[in-house]
Amino acid sequence: MTIRVWDYLAEYEKEQGDLLDAVETVFRSGRLVLGSSVRGFEEEFAAYHGIAHCVGVDNGTNAIKLGLQALGVKPGDEVITVSNTAAPTVLAIDGVGAKPVFVDVREEDFLIDVEQVEAAITERTRCIVPVHLYGQCVDMRPLREIANKHGLLILEDCAQSHGARHHGTLAGTMGDAAAFSFYPTKVLGAYGDGGATITASSEVEQNLRRLRYYGMEERYYVVETPGHNSRLDEVQAEILRRKLTRLDDYVDGRRAVAQRYVDGLGDTDLKLPQLADGNEHVYYVYVVRHPRRDEILERLRGYDIELNISYPWPVHTMTGFAHLGYQKGALPVTEKLADEIFSLPMYPALSMELQDKTISSLREILSTL
The missing domain is CATH 3.90.1150.10 (Aspartate Aminotransferase, domain 1)
Structure with missing residues (x-):
């Protein structure tokens, strides 16, 4: 038997009954897109983090991209992050038309070297995206001080840090918003793609809901601002609801x-x-x-x-x-x-x-x- 870094089959054997019941629940619900499973997962994932809002999207890359847009990051802005990360972190920044600006990481734990951040700030800097890499958190206290000093936003990249804590505080609750991936390999993984962005801001939440649904708000086919088709799937949401309890x-x-x-x-x-x-x-x-x-x-x-x-x-x-x-x-x-x-x-x-x-x-x- 080949040993690999990750495999889901043993977990599936253990959880098969619950997972298949999740699929059956959705198929019999009468609603296959943005139904009760997405709504329920959003409420439960937000509650797990003790934060007001969660908006489910189709993948972790778009969780970052829509998060940046919902925070007001625009083409021409600069966003500080790291190069020692999965490419989607940077692709999302590039995808909103912003310029990624890299700082180095600390050799001891591979996390962003917060002491280098201030030197990378320019008049065009709008946001910092700290990556909570490999399962542990960036030192957020000094980073928050730098952001406050310069009037910058923080979007936490939590794709690899579900459930991680920093001085007792959950990853994803220390910035202005946070993006999660539920790719199957993740600590909380779906059986396909999925993502979510969480925030304490009602305005950011409203922006996110509009952006993930073509830019529409109250009436279908009426675009308020250009958006995306970036909805979390009902089946994946119901699977994630079950797995969130574990x-x-x-x-x-x-x-x-x-x-x-x-x-x-x-x-x-x-x-x-x-x-x-x-x-x-x-x-x-x-x-x-x-x-x-x-x-x-x-x-x-x-x-x-x-x-x-x-x-x-x-x-x-x-x-x-x-x-x-x-x-x-x-x-x-x-x-x-x-x-x-x-x-x-x-x-x-x-x-x-x-x-x-x-x-x-x-x-x-x-x-x-």
Whole structure:
């Protein structure tokens, strides 16, 4: 059996009855688009975060894009973020016509280096998009102070941080709005695409609802402002409602896997994830470091273990963003990490047998390097 970073089949076997009942519930409801399942999930996801509003959309990329638009980010504005992230973070910024401006990350935890943010602010800066990467939160207190000082907005990218906390506060509740992805691999994952944006602002919520539905508000076919077709699907919403009740259990399962990696690999020269001060990590991915990463990955294939890298190509080095003008060496920590990081298998249903094989295989390889 090939061991991979993520697999949903064991979870599906355990939850099959509830998941299929969710599909049946929607199919028998008489409403397949923007019905009671989307409405119910929005209410329950907002309540989980203790925040007023949630608007479900079709994917995490659009959760960021519509979130930016709903906050008032316009073409020509600048948005500060990181290059050590999934490309959709930056594609969403580009998608509203704004210019992504990158700052480097901290080597110890891979999160945005808040101390570099202020130097990146210009008269065109409108928003900051901190990425709560790999399952733990950016240090939001000083970032909020910088944003307040310069009159900037904050949109949290929470695609990888469902249930994570910073000094006891949930990810997604520390900015002006927050975007979530429910792609199947996520801590709270659907069985297809899905996303949501949450906010405490009624105005931002109204903007979001209009933007996800063509720009229409009160009457179908009457566009108030140009928008999108970006609705969360009823079936995915009902599945997410069921899985939301198990979110804390999923997080506990991931933490248990993480602890087994610490116990089994903590005495090797593999650099394991570091927990930032005040954070409660949810381990969306378990990212480790080694200077001989590529050799390790190649040798693991001989043990039938197929791992991946999050992320091998920093966004600022991609040809699709060459127009931004970043040269090699512009973000030295990000670029160094891209050569050394890789992800170990991480999902709640990962069996102890597969964990043990991963650990023993890595120990054997590391002992011979």
